[in-house]
Amino acid sequence: MKLSTRGRYGLKAMFDLAQNYGSGPIPLKSVAERQDISEHYLEQLISSLRKAGLVQSVRGAQGGYTLTRKPSEITVADVLRVLEGPLGLVDCVLEQDAVPCSRADDCITRVVWEKIRDNMIKTMDSITLQDMCEEAERRKTKSGNYMYYI
Amino acid sequence: MKLSTRGRYGLKAMFDLAQNYGSGPIPLKSVAERQDISEHYLEQLISSLRKAGLVQSVRGAQGGYTLTRKPSEITVADVLRVLEGPLGLVDCVLEQDAVPCSRADDCITRVVWEKIRDNMIKTMDSITLQDMCEEAERRKTKSGNYMYYI
DNA sequence: CCGAATTCCTATCGTTTTAGTGGGTATTCT
């Protein structure tokens, strides 16, 4: 029931771009270093994100990636859908292209998976990259205050 | 982000035992047939469930498995914990034995995974095998009524 | 105009996990 590294790394990268939103294109190398991810592997993930329209790229020296929308307009669900595929814990209740099982009509476990999926999506939809940046800000402030006490 | 067949088949099997709760030991063969699962494979799953104390077995002819608690006292989360391991979408926020990452202190994505985990568990904790049996009952009744209209 | 920085692309690969199957032994009921 684990997320793959695609989703984990991808969200980290998107969060990084959100934190640097407004500073022009961010080279992937710096994202990879800050987030401690293999740059080459991250390339593949960001490629998916670009094709999905969540980021845009500038090629050549001084190039890099930027979010195509404001951090407040990109949710965790948006990112995970691109990198992990349609959301849902089992194939028969995916948001998109669900693969129905033979006994879909009277399958009770299916009802369970649907409930879990809906709750999961609700949570993922409710968190934006902006929220994550604000949380990071709060923490920075906290530890900043802490410094004054030393 | 998919559940493995362990969790899927296991919940089906537990639901089957719940529907037959009170009818003495249910042979695995019949569960496997009704739920359309390889009996030999299901053996391995039920073995985990037995060791975890969710079912008990009676050996020999006319033997089989029964739930150790009432269906109302077994939740979906109970079953999935046994078959899928500690709940959580990423290793660093598992309920049990979480594997902290290097930057656990200021990892913001971690906060996101925690929220998702908590919501998922809340949902899974709220659904019992009893609930599933009642849902099945409702459907049976419905299709029964439907027959009268033809 | 050159060279460094960067995105972009396709292929390959070792490891781990998954979803079983095989081939039995032990126990209990009829």
Place this chain on the structure above:
DNA sequence: AGAATACCCACTAAAACGATAGGAATTCGG
């Protein structure tokens, strides 16, 4: 005795995972 059942350990084919390899194309700065 014989059938039905639980129980156990090993094995395996296929898929998924998490990269790595090796470059081509583009763009900026000096």
